[in-house]
Amino acid sequence: MPNSIAETHRVDWDDLRYVLAVARAGSLAGAARALGVNHSTVLRRLGAYEARIGARLFERLPSGYVPTAAGEAMVKELVEIDAAIHDTERRAAGQDRRIIGTVRLSTTDTLMASVLPPALARVRAEHPSIVLEISTANRLAVLTRREADIALRPTASPPETLVGRRIAGLGYAAYAAPSYLSGRTADLALGEHLWLAPDASLGETAAARWLRANLREVEPVVRADSFVSLRDLAVGGLGVALLPCYLGDTSPGLIRLPRAATLDLGSTLWLLTHADLRRVARIDAVVSVLTAALSADRTTFEG
Structure with missing residues (x-):
C-alpha cells in the first residue's frame, strides 16, 4: 500500500504510462516495446489498474486493443499531460550550454x-x-x-x-550487378528487367511511389523492408533495384542501368x-x- 500522497501519485502515473502506451500502440506487444518491458508486465499492470478503478479502459479485439468510452476520455487527458511533461523537459534541456x-x-x-x-x-x-x-x-x-x-x-x-537545415536534393537511379546485366542487351526496356522492390512498410517512400507510377505492370521478383537489403540483393545478381544515388554509387559491385538516368523524385x-x-x-x-x-x-x- 502507498504510505504517502506522493507515493500514491507516483504509482498512479506509472500505471497511466501503461494505459497511454497501449492506446498509442494498439497492442500489448507494441506497448511493451515502447516501455522497454515484457508483454506480461503490460497485461498485468493494465489489468490491475482497471480493477482498481473499476472501469474497463480497452476492448480486447482480434485486431488489437481499442479504447472504450471511458478509455478514450482518459487517454485524451493523458496525451495532454504527456505533451506538457515533454515540453517542460525540452525547455529545461534547452538551457544546457555544455558541449558534453x-x-x-x-x-x-x-x-x-x-x-x-x-x-x-x-x-x-x-x-x-x-x-x-x-x-x-x-x-x-x-x-x-x-x-x-x-x-x-x-x-x-x-x-x-521542427526546425532544420536542408542538406541536399536526392537523386535516384536503377542499379544492378554486372553478373545480372551480362547477356542482357543495353537497350532492354526497364519494364523487361527483374525488379527488386520495397515492401508495404516502405510503400510511401519516393522510390516505391515511382515504381508504382512507372512500372505498374511489373511484378517484383523480391520485396524487402530495407533499401540496404535491396542493395545487397542487387549485388547478388537477383535483379534491378531503384536506390538513392548516395547508396548505389558508393556500393562496390553495382552499376547503373544504361537506360536509367538520374531521377529527381522530389x-x-x-x-x-x-x-x-x-x-x-x-x-x-x-x-x-x-x-x-x-x-x-x-x-x-x-x-
Missing part, C-alpha cells in the same frame, strides 16, 4: 551504410565528450517526445513543428531538431559538424 553528454540521432540504414559514418567520425574528432546514440529504424522519430534529439532523414516536407535530405533543443550546446555542435560534413557530399547525394 549524449546526443540521440535518428537516421536511416541507407545513410549509415554509405556516407554517414565518416561524418560521425568528424563529430567524434571535434567533440570527444559527446556520446552518440544512433537509431536506424525506418521511421521519423518523434522528436517532440524526445525519442531523438536530431533526425537526419529524406523527406519531401519536414514537419512544421526527395530532400534534412537535418532536423525541435525548436526548444537548438539552443542546447551539444546538439547544436553535432548539427553544425554534420551539416558541414554532409554538405560537402552534395554531388554524391544529387547523383
Whole structure:
C-alpha cells in the first residue's frame, strides 16, 4: 500500500504510462516495446489498474486493443499531460550550454551504410565528450517526445513543428550487378528487367511511389523492408533495384542501368531538431559538424 500522497501519485502515473502506451500502440506487444518491458508486465499492470478503478479502459479485439468510452476520455487527458511533461523537459534541456553528454540521432540504414559514418567520425574528432546514440529504424522519430534529439532523414516536407537545415536534393537511379546485366542487351526496356522492390512498410517512400507510377505492370521478383537489403540483393545478381544515388554509387559491385538516368523524385535530405533543443550546446555542435560534413557530399547525394 502507498504510505504517502506522493507515493500514491507516483504509482498512479506509472500505471497511466501503461494505459497511454497501449492506446498509442494498439497492442500489448507494441506497448511493451515502447516501455522497454515484457508483454506480461503490460497485461498485468493494465489489468490491475482497471480493477482498481473499476472501469474497463480497452476492448480486447482480434485486431488489437481499442479504447472504450471511458478509455478514450482518459487517454485524451493523458496525451495532454504527456505533451506538457515533454515540453517542460525540452525547455529545461534547452538551457544546457555544455558541449558534453549524449546526443540521440535518428537516421536511416541507407545513410549509415554509405556516407554517414565518416561524418560521425568528424563529430567524434571535434567533440570527444559527446556520446552518440544512433537509431536506424525506418521511421521519423518523434522528436517532440524526445525519442531523438536530431533526425537526419529524406523527406519531401519536414514537419512544421521542427526546425532544420536542408542538406541536399536526392537523386535516384536503377542499379544492378554486372553478373545480372551480362547477356542482357543495353537497350532492354526497364519494364523487361527483374525488379527488386520495397515492401508495404516502405510503400510511401519516393522510390516505391515511382515504381508504382512507372512500372505498374511489373511484378517484383523480391520485396524487402530495407533499401540496404535491396542493395545487397542487387549485388547478388537477383535483379534491378531503384536506390538513392548516395547508396548505389558508393556500393562496390553495382552499376547503373544504361537506360536509367538520374531521377529527381522530389526527395530532400534534412537535418532536423525541435525548436526548444537548438539552443542546447551539444546538439547544436553535432548539427553544425554534420551539416558541414554532409554538405560537402552534395554531388554524391544529387547523383
